[in-house]
Amino acid sequence: xxxxxxxxxxxxxxxxRIYPSPTGGxxxxxxxxxxxxxxxGEFVCVTGHSGCGKxxxxxxxxxxxxxSLGNVFMDGREVSGPSLDRGVIFxxxxxxxxxxxxxxxxFAVKSRWPARNKQQVREHAMRYIExxxxxxxxxxxxxxxxxxxxxxxxxARAFSIEPKMLLMDEPFGALDALTRGVIQDELxxxxxxxxxxxxxxxxxxDEAILLSDKxxxxxxxxxxxxxxxxxxxxxRPRESSAIHKQPHYYPIRNHLVxxxxxxxKLFGSLRDAPGAPSSPTVFDPADLIESEPEAFSxxxxxxxxxxxxxx
Amino acid sequence: xxxxxxxxxxxxxxSLGLFAAILLVWQLLTLPETHVxxxxxxxxxxxxxxxxxxKAASGFPTPAAMAQxxxxxxxxxxxxxxxxxxxxxxxxxxxxxxxxxGFFLAAVVAIPLGFAIxxxxxxxxxxxxxxxxLKPISPLAWMPLALYTIKDASASSIFVIFICSLWPMxxxxxxxxxxxxxxxxxxxxxxxxxxxxxxxxxxxxAAAPTILAGMRISMGIAWLVxxxxxxxxxxxxxxxxxxxxxxxxxxxxxxxAILMIGVVGMALDSLFGVLGKRVAYQE
Ligand SMILES: Nc1ncnc2c1ncn2[C@@H]1O[C@H](COP(=O)(O)OP(=O)(O)OP(=O)(O)O)[C@@H](O)[C@H]1O
Ligand SMILES: [Mg+2]
Numbered sequence: 001x002x003x004x005x006x007x008x009x010x011x012x013x014x015x016x017r018i019y020p021s022p023t024g025g026x027x028x029x030x031x032x033x034x035x036x037x038x039x040x041g042e043f044v045c046v047t048g049h050s051g052c053g054k055x056x057x058x059x060x061x062x063x064x065x066x067x068s069l070g071n072v073f074m075d076g077r078e079v080s081g082p083s084l085d086r087g088v089i090f091x092x093x094x095x096x097x098x099x100x101x102x103x104x105x106x107f108a109v110k111s112r113w114p115a116r117n118k119q120q121v122r123e124h125a126m127r128y129i130e131x132x133x134x135x136x137x138x139x140x141x142x143x144x145x146x147x148x149x150x151x152x153x154x155x156a157r158a159f160s161i162e163p164k165m166l167l168m169d170e171p172f173g174a175l176d177a178l179t180r181g182v183i184q185d186e187l188x189x190x191x192x193x194x195x196x197x198x199x200x201x202x203x204x205x206d207e208a209i210l211l212s213d214k215x216x217x218x219x220x221x222x223x224x225x226x227x228x229x230x231x232x233x234x235x236r237p238r239e240s241s242a243i244h245k246q247p248h249y250y251p252i253r254n255h256l257v258x259x260x261x262x263x264x265k266l267f268g269s270l271r272d273a274p275g276a277p278s279s280p281t282v283f284d285p286a287d288l289i290e291s292e293p294e295a296f297s298x299x300x301x302x303x304x305x306x307x308x309x310x311x
Numbered sequence: 312x313x314x315x316x317x318x319x320x321x322x323x324x325x326s327l328g329l330f331a332a333i334l335l336v337w338q339l340l341t342l343p344e345t346h347v348x349x350x351x352x353x354x355x356x357x358x359x360x361x362x363x364x365x366k367a368a369s370g371f372p373t374p375a376a377m378a379q380x381x382x383x384x385x386x387x388x389x390x391x392x393x394x395x396x397x398x399x400x401x402x403x404x405x406x407x408x409x410x411x412x413g414f415f416l417a418a419v420v421a422i423p424l425g426f427a428i429x430x431x432x433x434x435x436x437x438x439x440x441x442x443x444x445l446k447p448i449s450p451l452a453w454m455p456l457a458l459y460t461i462k463d464a465s466a467s468s469i470f471v472i473f474i475c476s477l478w479p480m481x482x483x484x485x486x487x488x489x490x491x492x493x494x495x496x497x498x499x500x501x502x503x504x505x506x507x508x509x510x511x512x513x514x515x516x517a518a519a520p521t522i523l524a525g526m527r528i529s530m531g532i533a534w535l536v537x538x539x540x541x542x543x544x545x546x547x548x549x550x551x552x553x554x555x556x557x558x559x560x561x562x563x564x565x566x567x568a569i570l571m572i573g574v575v576g577m578a579l580d581s582l583f584g585v586l587g588k589r590v591a592y593q594e
Contacts, residue, residue: 064497082500094494098516098592107512111502143593161502 048218087163413472425484483525487518
């Protein structure tokens with residue numbers, strides 16, 4: 001495996017989305033000066049208040065939407081439209097209701113590898129259906145599945161095309177907490193197996209901590225930006241039921257919640273002040289933890305999973 | 312203990328009861344009114360009307376006479392004794408062939424055109440005025456023009472069927488295609504599905520229920536219009552049969568034809584009902 005090179009896998013430069021004002025006045029800038037990088041194999045979560053432009057950014061990365069200003073580069077090439085290199089998991093699962101589970105996944109597989117024959121497509125699709133634990137449900141129609149199962153089909157479909165990058169827009173927003181936990185654990189397992197690079201939007205702070213390597217925090221719009229990037233140093237493998245026992249967990253969580261409750265608003269008012277930061281501040285939990293040495297000393301950071309196994 | 316009837320049993324019983332009531336009223340209305348006629352009608356007038364009062368009342372058949380006619384006609388549906396005397400099966404066959412011909416031609420035009428209209432705002436806005444102008448025209452109004460240009464009665468009725476089947480299919484196809492869920496289109500965009508595959512594997516199945524609903528409406532209208540068209544152009548077909556039997560003053564045969572038109576119309580409609588269920592999907 002290569003270490004993160006100077007050329008990141010995904011590079012977003014000065015992205016902005018500006019809408020003409022409906023009343024004919026000044027145009028509305030939803031977000032601007034959005035800059036970030038994602039390295040290969042990284043799992044990045046984005047969170048921020050509703051309407052700050054997260055979905056718009058994701059759609060621009062997917063190539064389904066285009067930015068008013070700025071550029072997106074993936075693997076050194078500019079993103080100018082949708083591509084099989086970037087798999088998307090939609091919030092509304094977006095399964096085709098007239099196709100069975102198997103046919104939905106096979107449709108994607110056949111799109112990716114048109115030369116494959118029926119049997120090869122089927123085998124490949126089945127492998128991913130099994131991966132998300134839906135073996136036995138492959139001939140069901142989406143209407144015969146629960147919300148969680150539908151979302152898993154969406155995951156299987158996105159993974160089955162083996163994209164270079166995966167984009168997810170609040171994929172588990174509509175699920176109950178228990179189902180969400182199960183699917184999150186599955187996702188962690190699959191991502192670990194496939195070394196998948198992921199960009200994911202979530203409103204759920206715990207989900208972000210569980211899944212991500214980096215958490216990007218967006219300030220409120222208009223003129224929303226990526227205000228902070230938090231390095232998530234919790235050791236892997238992680239598990240949804242035990243994650244809160246990690247020593248870094250609460251410091252990170254408090255930091256994120258604090259941002260959403262108060263700092264996300266402050267940033268907007270600071271943006272025009274002279275010397276306001278145009279690139280996000282990077283936080284490392286190690287800095288945060290210094291103020292709480294007792295939490296730090298209780299468990300050695302390097303081996304908390306041993307503790308988890310016994311718990 | 313009372314056994315409860317299921318919903319379909321109840322409605323079945325009610326239907327049968329209704330049928331019996333209709334037969335009863337029909338029977339009562341067509342009872343031979345000999346004595347009443349003899350007493351009240353001027354005998355000279357009765358003679359003028361072609362016989363006794365009993366015969367005058369029997370112009371409208373009794374249920375029993377009707378049943379006899381239905382039985383006779385249906386046991387020999389395909390005889391052919393020249394232009395004015397053909398079995399009901401042959402007449403219905405002519406009408407069905409014209410309807411299916413015109414309907415098929417309309418589908419061949421309406422579905423691809425509807426795809427184009429539904430896919431593009433430009434095409435939609437360009438074609439919409441024509442559709443709005445042509446749609447409200449009674450299909451029969453085209454008949455003289457068709458007869459003049461095509462110079463063939465049968466082909467002209469096919470053309471009239473074509474025109475009347477076109478609009479519901481065109482409008483429904485365009486509507487169905489334009490309203491395919493954006494999510495499914497986004498999925499096919501991210502999968503880089505080529506346009507042809509997208510049309511057949513995504514848009515067509517997504518719009519199929521709406522398209523089939525349009526075809527069902529078209530078929531209903533076509534079956535209504537063929538009767539009128541054949542009355543106009545004559546020669547063959549169930550519409551001509553009705554008109555011919557009216558000229559023969561055979562109300563029994565007219566009634567029989569009406570019944571057959573209803574039965575065939577119902578069969579066509581339920582055929583499209585079945586097809587519609589086939590392509591329906593539940594989100
Ligand atoms: N056509 C438009 N004209 C003006 N503003 C628009 C238009 N479309 C979207 N917006 C604005 O763009 C902003 C970003 O929307 P987006 O869906 O990206 O937000 P989001 O961060 O994903 O929110 P949520 O968390 O609720 O999903 C919103 O504030 C919305 O009001
Ligand atoms: Mg959103």
